Amino acid sequence: MRLRTMSVAGSFATAAAAMLFAAGPASAGTDVYVDTTDPWNAAAAGFASDGEVFTVCDNRSDGLRAGGHIGWTDSSASHWVPLEDTNGAGNSCARKDLSIGEGIKVTVEICVKDGADGDPKYCATKSGKA
Numbered sequence: 001m002r003l004r005t006m007s008v009a010g011s012f013a014t015a016a017a018a019m020l021f022a023a024g025p026a027s028a029g030t031d032v033y034v035d036t037t038d039p040w041n042a043a044a045a046g047f048a049s050d051g052e053v054f055t056v057c058d059n060r061s062d063g064l065r066a067g068g069h070i071g072w073t074d075s076s077a078s079h080w081v082p083l084e085d086t087n088g089a090g091n092s093c094a095r096k097d098l099s100i101g102e103g104i105k106v107t108v109e110i111c112v113k114d115g116a117d118g119d120p121k122y123c124a125t126k127s128g129k130a
Contacts, residue, residue, distance in 0.1 A: 028049075029049025029050065029102065029103075029128065029129050029130050030049060030128035030129040031046070031047060031048055031049050031050075031128060032045075032046060032047040032106065032108045032126050032127065032128035033045075033046045033126070034046075034108055034109075034110050034124050034125065034126040035110065035124060036066075036110055036111065036112055036122040036123065036124055037122045037123065037124050038112070038121075038122040040059075040060050040062070041059055041060075042058070042059055042060040042062055042064060042066070042112045042122065043056070043057060043058055043059055043060075043064075043066030043067075043068075043085070043110050043111070043112045043122075044056075044057045044059060044066075044110060045057070045066075045068035045070075045083075045108050045109070045110035046108070047070060047106055047108050047128055049128065049129065049130055051097070052097065052098040052099060052100045052130055053095060053096070053097055053098070054068070054070045054081070054083055054095070054096045054098055054108070055083075055093050055094065055095050055096075056068040056083045056084060056085045056093060056094045056110065057085055057093035057094075058085040058087075058088060058089045058091075058093075058112075059089055060089050061088065061089045061090065062089075062112075063114070064112040064113060064114055064118075065084060065085070065086060065112065065113055065114070065115060065116070065118070066084065066085040066094075066110065066111075066112055067082065067083075067084045067085075067110075067111050067112070067113055067120060068082070068083050068084070068108065068109055068110045068111070069081060069082050069083070069108075069109045070083070070098070070106055070107070070108050070109075071106065071107045071109075072100055072104050072105060072106045072107070072130070073104075073105075074100070074101055074104055081096065081098070083095075083096050084116075100130035101130060102130060103129060103130065104129065104130045105127055105128075105129055105130075106127065106128055106129065106130055107125055107126075107127045108125065108126055108127070108128070109123060109124070109125045110123065110124055110125075111123040111124075
């Protein structure tokens with residue numbers, strides 16, 4: 001009986017060691033969604049980690065333009081990519097497909113501004129992971 005108990009204990013120890021050294025699942029990314037800080041949420045930006053898609057949307061017909069950025073740092077450089085929704089509210093959002101390495105932290109910023117050269121206002125940022 002003692003031999004059987006030791007054999008079972010040895011099997012459990014072997015299984016536990018195998019689980020410790022086995023490769024874990026791939027790191028899942030974190031999607032990001034952020035609204036501007038104005039009371040009407042005039043603009044929003046999003047990042048979908050599955051496919052690395054950055055989106056900027058103008059949500060309000062107020063004469064302001066939605067402008068966003070997404071930033072990250074990888075082994076080659078720091079990146080700060082702009083994107084604007086210039087076709088007005090209620091139309092399609094601006095979209096950009098990116099190539100960001102898995103597990104890299106991304107920061108998404110959204111603002112509104114008056115025209116292409118206006119000063120950004122009601123800005124908000126949020127972070128996620130590719």
